[in-house]
Amino acid sequence: MEASRQSLAERPRIALGADHTGFQAKENMKIHLQSSGYVVSDEGTSSEESVDYPDFAISVARRVQQGQYDLGMLVCGTGIGMAMAANKIGGVRAAVAHDALTARMSREHNDANVLAMGARVLNGYQIIEVAESFLSAQFAGGRHRRRVEKISELDQEPKHKE
Secondary structure, eight states: OOGGGSOTTTSOOEEEEEOTTTHHHHHHHHHHHHHTTOOEEEOOOOSSSOOOHHHHHHHHHHHHHTTSSSEEEEEESSSHHHHHHHTTSTTOOEEEOSSHHHHHHHHHTTOOOEEEEETTTSOHHHHHHHHHHHHHOOOOOTHHHHHHHHHHHGGGSOOOOO
């Protein structure tokens, strides 16, 4: 079902986060999502002053992990660092997407619950397009479910220190 056709009750709650490079893109995305009827939590940053991206990735990832929000969206320079940090939080499946296809496939095949994008890679219009593609997609289940379950099992493995 397209995001624009979803009833307000069906729309996922979204936690947003960005570092200084992604700040303006996050602000624009927040306005777009709120005007489209989404419940949005802005986890920061609140300016273009230099910050450490893991702080915001972890905040968004924990909101998703704890079920306070259904999905997360992150913006930094490339999306890579944010995704790496978010994926350290159990139960989070963060995907970097730089086009609508990879955003959609991350939901349909990988059940991604956090989207990471790059403000140095995508312009403002493209970020909205990628976010909308992510939001309009649903997990396909089927053969993809067992693959995602194998990934989820890794969250249960004990962490070893060297």
